[in-house]
Amino acid sequence: MTCQMTCQMTCAIADPGSHSVLPSIIGTGSGDPYPLYEWLRAQRPLWRDASGVWLASSHALVTRILDDARFSARPPPGAQPLDDPLGYTNMVVFETGEAHERLRRLLAPLFSRKALLSLQAFIDGEVARLLDQCEALPRFDLVAHIASVLPVRTICRLLGFPDAHGASYLQASTGAWQLISGAPMSAEERTLAAVQTETFIGNVDAFLREVDPDAAPDQAASRFLRLEQEGGIGRREMLVNVLFLFIAGYGTTLLSIGNSIAALLRAPHAWQALVDDTSLVSQAVRELYRYDPAVQSVFRYAWDDVEIDGCRIRRGESVMPLIGAANRDPTVFAAPDEIRFEREAARALTFGAGPHSCMGVALARMQLESLLRALLRRMPELRLAPGWQPRQQHGSFHGYDRLIVER
Ligand code: HEM
Secondary structure, three states: OHHHHHHHHHOOEOOOOOOOOHHHHHOEEOOOOHHHHHHHHHHOOEEEOOOOOEEEOOHHHHHHHHHOOOEEOOOOOOOOOOOOOOOHHHOHHHOOHHHHHHHHHHHHHHHOHHHHHHHHHHHHHHHHHHHHHHHOOOEEEHHHHHHOOHHHHHHHHHHOOOOOOHHHHHHHHHHHHHHHHOOOOOHHHHHHHHHHHHHHHHHHHHHHHHOOOOOOOOOHHHHHHHHHHOOOOOHHHHHHHHHHHHHHHHHHHHHHHHHHHHHHHOOHHHHHHHHHOHHHHHHHHHHHHHHOOOEOEOOEEEOOOEEEOOEEEOOOOEEEEEHHHHOOOOOOOOOOOOOOOOOOHHHOOOOOOHHHOOOOHHHHHHHHHHHHHHHHHHOOOOEEOOOOOOOEEEOOEEEOOOOEEEO
8 A cells, every 4th residue: 555655656657637648659640759758757767658558658667578587579378369260479569588598599590690691681682672773863752762672572582582562561561459458540541451361371381381481591491490390380370470571571671761761851961971981871770770769669568566767567458668768778878869960879778778789780780771871881971852841750660651762
């Protein structure tokens, strides 16, 4: 009882009648989220929104929650489970404990140094090919021509999959994510998302049926099939985790490319600094990922009662670590609203932290670095075209649907 009273005194629990800020954080539209994060941090870095969801907006709290195994993307046993008739919550990001470790071990060889190094020439070649197509155009949409193509071709290459179904991959990954995350959808949208997702899964399944696991043993598809034969993974679990690699690596990289290039072009001095000295590209990419991350927030459920910052988060309650807010926390990043290549951006939480931290971080960096180097070399005069549209929010992701640039 004492504890409860203390909690009520010290926590900024929003007046139930007051307005929820959640729709501004995971809604749709073109708002700039950063002023809201600043406001939240000033109120209280662990804030109970009127919707009941806890919002964590400081770097320390976001790190702490992501690191704490008592928080999971899946509701705790006994609580209302996620609506998941198709088994999507067998994706690595929803698993906990031993099941999670097993899936990470299974996926890890895809992201080994050797595997990634072997992709460098492919990525550079794709970037060159895409820029060849844009070079003749006085203006072009960087998202449609480059950012939406490079990541899907890269993931297909990583997995050894044909990219014949390329256009359907984004639809499927977006649809699946909407289904799982419980985003508001009409019945028609729900049906369409399920059809697109299952079509994708069907395509991958059909492809795997044609693969001889012994023909190219190093290929990801062969490795998955051998694991299945050994009983290490079931077919459906394998398929939903392949789907997850597209969810995790496609939309995120697409939006990150747009966010990063737009941020640079909006700060012409930063762009010019890179034109003048391309040896800064690597650290610029780290800073650009910090500055405007595509994944603005993630979602967790408490599996236990947890005391944090004088607040008690009860078992089953949900928490949103706000990555976008943590990356602009002035106690960690001086002048966080400025792009500064020289800063120590390694502490940014763009790729999460703790047990579920991103497995594809190096791959994402490789793509942006390769593109940026080529753009600086081939199109040093690049700028945003007049009338370019602000970025859009899609649930917890944000980025540009279109980014018209000219030279
Ligand atoms: C700039 C692009 C990317 C961003 C911003 C990003 C961001 C993230 C974040 C924030 C998480 C943590 C999710 C959570 O804690 O709930 C995550 C997890 C993950 N990411 Fe990425 N990611 C990117 C690219 C990629 C790529 C290219 C791949 C692979 C093709 C990938 C694979 C994964 C996987 C497998 C996980 C789940 C790890 C686990 O649950 O143990 N990501 N990513």
